[in-house]
Amino acid sequence: MNRIILVFLSALLAAPLPSIAGWVDREGKPLPDAPDRKSNGDFGVWLVLTDKESEAFARWDTSSEGVYLSSTEKVERGKILTALIIFSGCGTDKAGNCDLVVRFKIVQPDGKIYADLPYQEAWVGKPVPPNKSLGMSVGYIRVIIEPNEPLGKYKVLAYVHDKNLNKAIELLSVFEAIERKTQHNKPIKPTP
Secondary structure, eight states, X not given: OOEEEEEEOOSOOEEEEEXXXXXXXXXXXXXXOBTTEEEETTEEEEEXXXXXXXXXXXXXXXXXXXXOOOXXXXXXXXXXXXXXXXXXXXXXXXXXXXXXXXXXXXXXXXXXXXXXXXOEEXXXXXXXXXXXXXXXXXXXXXXXOOTTSOOEEEEEEEEEEETTTTEEEEEEEEEEEEOOOOOOOOOOOOOO
8 A cells, every 4th residue: 555644734834045036056056947846937846855854844944044955866665755845936815825736646666656646735825935935835745665565766746836826837856765774683603
């Protein structure tokens, strides 16, 4: 059975990174769109896959000039992989609130659909993150590859739709499910 866990953050999370049209590196140089990071005008979204969920949330919730989120391309069978959406420039309604939703789809190595989830809240009925900062979606997923599920490369697709702007962006990131590493103990010598 596929283990996909839908999760919603309860706290307002916003990193103090300024949002601008498109994405930039640490030196402020523009980054081209990539399969996991795209923009459409001022609206930008980034799909981050991490195996360090607690660390990612702790860093995100710490006030700083920038936030580094550890991403991964490999996850061991039985371990948690978390897919997060970072966003900027969401459109607002008359009350100044965003209406951003996300739908996740995962394709397993043999091309079969592993999970196809309905749209869920990314940032709905909430004000734009303050001071033009980035936001982290309140909805995200956790994936756990079970013992009977195939190893190999999985595709994670995220369809992010800003209802106020009537703009949608499709993101793609890939991770490889690998066998869990085991530690081998030295053989015990039999006693005579």
